[in-house]
Amino acid sequence: MFILWKDHTAVKEAAEINKLCKAWDIDYSAYEGGIYSSEWFWAKALHALREDDAVREKAYTIVEYCEWLPALITGVKSSKDIVRSRCANGHKAMWHESWNGLPDEAFLTALDPLLKGFRDRLFEKTETADKPVGKLSPEWASRLGLSTDVVVAGGAFDCHMGAVGAGITPHTLVRIIGTSTCDVMVAGYEEIGQKLIPGICGQVDGSVIPGMIGLEAGQSGFGDIYAWFKRVLEFPLKKILSGTTLVDATTKARLIEEITGKMIPALAEEAGKIPINESTIIATDWMNGRRTPDANQLLTGTIDGITLGSTAPHIFRALVEATAFGSRAIVERFINEGIRIDNIIGIGGIALKSPFVMQTLSDVLNMPIKVCKTDQACALGAAMFAATAAGAYTKVEDAQKAMSSGFDKEYIPNEENAKVYRSIYEKYVKLGKFTEELTMEYSSTV
Numbered sequence: 001m002f003i004l005w006k007d008h009t010a011v012k013e014a015a016e017i018n019k020l021c022k023a024w025d026i027d028y029s030a031y032e033g034g035i036y037s038s039e040w041f042w043a044k045a046l047h048a049l050r051e052d053d054a055v056r057e058k059a060y061t062i063v064e065y066c067e068w069l070p071a072l073i074t075g076v077k078s079s080k081d082i083v084r085s086r087c088a089n090g091h092k093a094m095w096h097e098s099w100n101g102l103p104d105e106a107f108l109t110a111l112d113p114l115l116k117g118f119r120d121r122l123f124e125k126t127e128t129a130d131k132p133v134g135k136l137s138p139e140w141a142s143r144l145g146l147s148t149d150v151v152v153a154g155g156a157f158d159c160h161m162g163a164v165g166a167g168i169t170p171h172t173l174v175r176i177i178g179t180s181t182c183d184v185m186v187a188g189y190e191e192i193g194q195k196l197i198p199g200i201c202g203q204v205d206g207s208v209i210p211g212m213i214g215l216e217a218g219q220s221g222f223g224d225i226y227a228w229f230k231r232v233l234e235f236p237l238k239k240i241l242s243g244t245t246l247v248d249a250t251t252k253a254r255l256i257e258e259i260t261g262k263m264i265p266a267l268a269e270e271a272g273k274i275p276i277n278e279s280t281i282i283a284t285d286w287m288n289g290r291r292t293p294d295a296n297q298l299l300t301g302t303i304d305g306i307t308l309g310s311t312a313p314h315i316f317r318a319l320v321e322a323t324a325f326g327s328r329a330i331v332e333r334f335i336n337e338g339i340r341i342d343n344i345i346g347i348g349g350i351a352l353k354s355p356f357v358m359q360t361l362s363d364v365l366n367m368p369i370k371v372c373k374t375d376q377a378c379a380l381g382a383a384m385f386a387a388t389a390a391g392a393y394t395k396v397e398d399a400q401k402a403m404s405s406g407f408d409k410e411y412i413p414n415e416e417n418a419k420v421y422r423s424i425y426e427k428y429v430k431l432g433k434f435t436e437e438l439t440m441e442y443s444s445t446v
Helices: 011-023 041-051 053-058 065-073 086-092 105-111 138-144 158-165 223-233 235-239 249-271 312-336 349-353 355-365 377-389 396-403 415-443
Strands: 132-135 151-153 172-177 181-187 203-205 213-219 343-347 369-372 407-411
Touching: 011 041, 011 105, 041 053, 041 086, 041 105, 065 086, 065 132, 065 151, 086 203, 086 213, 151 377, 158 172, 158 181, 158 213, 158 343, 158 377, 172 312, 172 349, 181 312, 213 312, 223 235, 223 249, 223 312, 235 249, 249 312, 249 355, 312 355, 312 415, 343 349, 343 355, 349 355, 349 369, 355 369, 355 407, 355 415, 377 396
Parallel strands: 172 343, 343 369
Antiparallel strands: 132 151, 172 181, 181 213, 203 213, 369 407
């Protein structure tokens, strides 16, 4: 049974993990920002065991997809032989060398007896993705039309490989911008030292580039928020136009397809014409909960300041600004914790396709943003790891230099807009605090 990374149903389990971590003699969430999320390994596994009788009766072990697929295509037959990902387990499974790998069995069974025995059937060591895990099995070599001499590299999360594909270096923040975001940095051991950065998605030795600490943050909703607003506006098309008898079925279908396809670009064009000072609407970007800073998947979005004069482009602009403000909160957390950010790189569909969103983001952050030229930065990063694992390069940094796609464009902040956004951001922060207090008050009474 595979569980989508974006599934948030394990909120209760995540809360129990957080409570136990703070009461235990070791805080196993310490290197994961100090707050365990419902999106992660143990919360999801425990939720599945509690809710699904069939899974509970048959489950033997727990595996990340980025570990399972390399094992599959190299012919691994036993879970004990699966090479486990440093990236996946350092960021999501509370694996750390200082406490000998995974959380102790006593901790896991105190969390729930259903977890008894899983630790012994899991693993002790993890590996970085630049190392080979094997070669293609005869079955998969045949299916893919390749040779059994093909080396298969280790697994890691797509966004971490995307950051490598985009050319990440120390003091560079790579933003993988799509339906949600993942924000990735690397830092040297001396820079991090014993520092624990609160409220992020983890700091893991070798999770991005071997020999450096990988730092991860992100937003639970970004492009998904725009898509939600689009679905709201599509209601008359899907429910009224689709049922009209004024035009034939083919024309109806073509009209609906054309209008829905042009809706976001049209909203962005009109929203871009609205002067910043004319917008009275402030929104938070928590329609899908908050990943960072400080994970809280119970949170919901808020839109404030709507008047009878508010139009769809006004609301859309506020939503775009909200996603940019959420990005700024992440940047400020890193900077406030002593992590220097000199450059920002954007990858993903939105980075390449939406100048309005990217310019707004640059203005809100008051920093230039370079956009990676390739629309397949994650695949390019995976190829860099594979080339290193196969011996074409001695280290990932060499593969980056040789295989980089370069940059497509760069967004430069508008100084006047950046100045105005500083004051609007403070309103976003205040609205966020109000929303969070109200949400937590409500959740404690139900």
